Amino acid sequence: MNKQAHILPTKPGEDPDRRAHQAQVKRAILEGQAWGLTYLLARVQDHAPYDNYELPDSLEVFEFTLKGLLRLEMMDKPQYAGWRRMFGSNTKAHEMSTWRSRVALKAFASSAAALDFIRADPLWTWQEQASTIPAGRQDDGWHAVFQVQDVWIARGRYRWSELLAAFLLNDSRALKLVGLFEPLAPAGGENHG
Amino acid sequence: MAKHFATLIWDWQPVGPLVTGYSQNLAQATRRIERGAREVINLQTHDANADHTLRASFLATSVKGVFRSAAEWLVERVAAQKGARHFVTCGYGLAVPESKHSQLGITQRSGLCPVCQVFGGTGCLSGREVAPAQRQVGRVRFSFNAANDATYGKTATSPRYQFTWEQVEHTGKPLLIEQLHFKPDTVLEARVEDADDFALALLWLAGDLISSGFFRFGRFTSRGYGVVRLQPRACLRADLSTLLGGSEPQPQALANTTSGHNAARAFLHQEALALVTAQVQAWVESFAA
Numbered sequence: 500m501n502k503q504a505h506i507l508p509t510k511p512g513e514d515p516d517r518r519a520h521q522a523q524v525k526r527a528i529l530e531g532q533a534w535g536l537t538y539l540l541a542r543v544q545d546h547a548p549y550d551n552y553e554l555p556d557s558l559e560v561f562e563f564t565l566k567g568l569l570r571l572e573m574m575d576k577p578q579y580a581g582w583r584r585m586f587g588s589n590t591k592a593h594e595m596s597t598w599r600s601r602v603a604l605k606a607f608a609s610s611a612a613a614l615d616f617i618r619a620d621p622l623w624t625w626q627e628q629a630s631t632i633p634a635g636r637q638d639d640g641w642h643a644v645f646q647v648q649d650v651w652i653a654r655g656r657y658r659w660s661e662l663l664a665a666f667l668l669n670d671s672r673a674l675k676l677v678g679l680f681e682p683l684a685p686a687g688g689e690n691h692g
Numbered sequence: 693m694a695k696h697f698a699t700l701i702w703d704w705q706p707v708g709p710l711v712t713g714y715s716q717n718l719a720q721a722t723r724r725i726e727r728g729a730r731e732v733i734n735l736q737t738h739d740a741n742a743d744h745t746l747r748a749s750f751l752a753t754s755v756k757g758v759f760r761s762a763a764e765w766l767v768e769r770v771a772a773q774k775g776a777r778h779f780v781t782c783g784y785g786l787a788v789p790e791s792k793h794s795q796l797g798i799t800q801r802s803g804l805c806p807v808c809q810v811f812g813g814t815g816c817l818s819g820r821e822v823a824p825a826q827r828q829v830g831r832v833r834f835s836f837n838a839a840n841d842a843t844y845g846k847t848a849t850s851p852r853y854q855f856t857w858e859q860v861e862h863t864g865k866p867l868l869i870e871q872l873h874f875k876p877d878t879v880l881e882a883r884v885e886d887a888d889d890f891a892l893a894l895l896w897l898a899g900d901l902i903s904s905g906f907f908r909f910g911r912f913t914s915r916g917y918g919v920v921r922l923q924p925r926a927c928l929r930a931d932l933s934t935l936l937g938g939s940e941p942q943p944q945a946l947a948n949t950t951s952g953h954n955a956a957r958a959f960l961h962q963e964a965l966a967l968v969t970a971q972v973q974a975w976v977e978s979f980a981a
Contacts, residue, residue, distance in 0.1 A: 507860055509861055530796065532772075534765070534769035534773075552856070555854075555859075557851050559851055560851050560854075562915060564856045568856045571856055571857060571860075603908055604915055616707070619921070621900040621904060621921075621953065622900055622951075624900075624950060624953045624954050625900070625965065648906060682904065683769070686769045686770075686772045
């Protein structure tokens with residue numbers, strides 16, 4: 500039986516919806532701010548996820564390349580492709596100074612190290628009840644932490660963190676979602692995006 | 693009531709090295725790199741405490757901007773919780789293109805937003821004609837140890853970074869980055885004029901947002917320059933006559949305070965979020981008046 504080829508795409512090709520995709524991200528950021536902060540924790544499930552791509556040997560280089568890897572993984576998946584610009588865009592946005600990446604990334608050698616980082620977040624002290632972040636393990640390999648500044652997207656049907664969580668849970672070959680923590684839940688009832 | 697001055701002091705604790713690089717164009721213009729070189733070079737300033745040689749540094753001016761961004765986000769969040777249906781800070785209001793002003797409810801109004809009241813501004817929501825008349829200088833200044841406007845570290849070269857698509861296509865030269873490592877005793881100070889409870893609470897909470905890593909210095913990819921934990925160390929608040937008096941007042945140590953939220957509770961004996969909420973709610977209600 501032939502092994503199915505898994506190729507990481509690098510060329511977006513002709514995207515007839517390019518303008519629409521740009522516009523929907525701009526609109527979400529302008530009109531759909533959720534004012535919430537969410538952690539997503541994902542483990543590296545495959546260091547050679549594609550026939551034409553292997554993860555770097557160095558954790559530091561992996562952290563540097565992680566954003567690019569996810570953008571490429573999303574590129575040929577219609578449900579995600581239009582939201583890749585939530586990682587930031589070099590499109591000339593003029594007055595939209597707030598159009599920076601809606602997710603910050605950090606990589607760790609184990610779940611224990613990643614969870615230590617999340618547990619040390621001072622925002623947990625804003626809560627009335629103490630946080631219950633598990634301890635994690637020292638020997639379970641590389642993990643990535645996603646710190647999401649949340650935005651309502653798809654005309655307010657769901658949030659950017661929820662879409663990213665779904666991608667990491669179901670559709671990334673490199674990463675697998677293993678945890679979600681919310682130091683500041685979304686505020687306000689309005690959502691437009 | 694006498695005008696008070698305050699100094700807030702945080703321990704500056706980077707989680708890993710920081711990168712404070714500037715653009716390739718500037719690096720080329722100052723002949724720090726060759727045209728076309730793929731390097732990120734740190735800013736350099738004169739070290740006032742040493743021999744005045746140029747050294748790689750992290751500037752306090754960039755700190756103020758990130759504190760302001762975090763404070764704007766927090767004020768907008770609190771305003772949304774209090775029922776605001778549009779942006780209430782000048783920073784977010786200015787980011788909206790004029791073509792969207794009516795759709796997003798950005799209306800001209802007089803007065804300085806709560807963030808401009810602390811960090812300075814012109815009341816941008818007032819419109820360009822009114823704004824200059826109500827310009828307010830910022831009440832807060834940031835500095836590093838001993839009132840220096842920068843902090844200095846040792847540089848190390850990063851591993852060779854290569855973008856993912858370049859790895860796949862076997863193209864492009866690896867990117868070299870100068871990383872900054874700081875001494876462990878680096879501290880950040882904020883000096884506040886007219887230091888009311890709201891200003892201190894807003895600064896401490898903005899410090900927590902930065903310390904969390906959700907709000908990072910720099911726009912260097914999705915990692916920013918890196919994460920810095922800001923642990924409140926001490927605070928001093930005094931009026932001018934006390935400051936000019938014979939015995940110099942010492943900052944009050946904030947022992948066992950892992951966050952600005954806890955520091956406010958220990959120093960102000962009030963909840964920082966409640967202080968910010970009270971101020972923001974009054975601003976939100978003024979929109980409806």
